[in-house]
Amino acid sequence: MTLLGKTGWEIAGGLTTVAAMAAFAAWMALRKRPTADELELARRQLLVQTGRLVDGMLLDVCSVEATDGRTLTMLLFSYRIGGVDYECSQDITLMGSVVDAARVRAGFPCTVRYQSGNPQNSIVVAEGWSGLRERLPQLRAFEIPDPWDLGQGSLSRARPGRG
Numbered sequence: 001m002t003l004l005g006k007t008g009w010e011i012a013g014g015l016t017t018v019a020a021m022a023a024f025a026a027w028m029a030l031r032k033r034p035t036a037d038e039l040e041l042a043r044r045q046l047l048v049q050t051g052r053l054v055d056g057m058l059l060d061v062c063s064v065e066a067t068d069g070r071t072l073t074m075l076l077f078s079y080r081i082g083g084v085d086y087e088c089s090q091d092i093t094l095m096g097s098v099v100d101a102a103r104v105r106a107g108f109p110c111t112v113r114y115q116s117g118n119p120q121n122s123i124v125v126a127e128g129w130s131g132l133r134e135r136l137p138q139l140r141a142f143e144i145p146d147p148w149d150l151g152q153g154s155l156s157r158a159r160p161g162r163g
Contacts, residue, residue, distance in 0.1 A: 041127075043121070047126065051114055051115055051116075051123070052116050054111070055109060056109070056110045056112040056124070056131070057109055058132075059087065061075055073093045075090045076088075076089045079122070086119060086122070090122075109133060110131045111133075113129070113131065
């Protein structure tokens with residue numbers, strides 16, 4: 001049995017490195033890349049799991065023509081974090097089962113989920129979560145008491161016959 005000399009080992013190592021690099025390049029070229037819709041779904045899932053919540057305001061729902069000829073339904077919203085105002089949009093075209101674009105009302109408050117290190121990365125609706133509100137919150141009316149009624153509580157507790 002003969003052992004390879006120094007040059008033989010160098011040649012074998014070089015061929016092995018070239019073969020590994022060729023296999024990696026073939027894998028990169030032939031692998032299935034995620035589509036834009038799959039990337040957007042992964043982004044929404046990440047924000048639902050790890051995003052922080054902040055109050056926002058719905059600005060508008062509009063239709064936009066995409067470069068490929070599709071019509072996209074965009075939800076425009078704004079929110080404030082640390083004194084900085086953000087105005088963002090979210091594509092809700094494929095989320096017809098989650099949100100009905102006809103029922104979204106501009107000017108209504110909403111809840112926004114955002115990424116803490118990147119506050120521009122935000123959503124209002126996702127699969128299994130929605131920051132939309134169906135109606136405005138109803139606060140109880142504050143009634144100003146009659147000034148003559150203020151003393152009744154103390155008089156009712158006083159014993160009869162004792163001033």
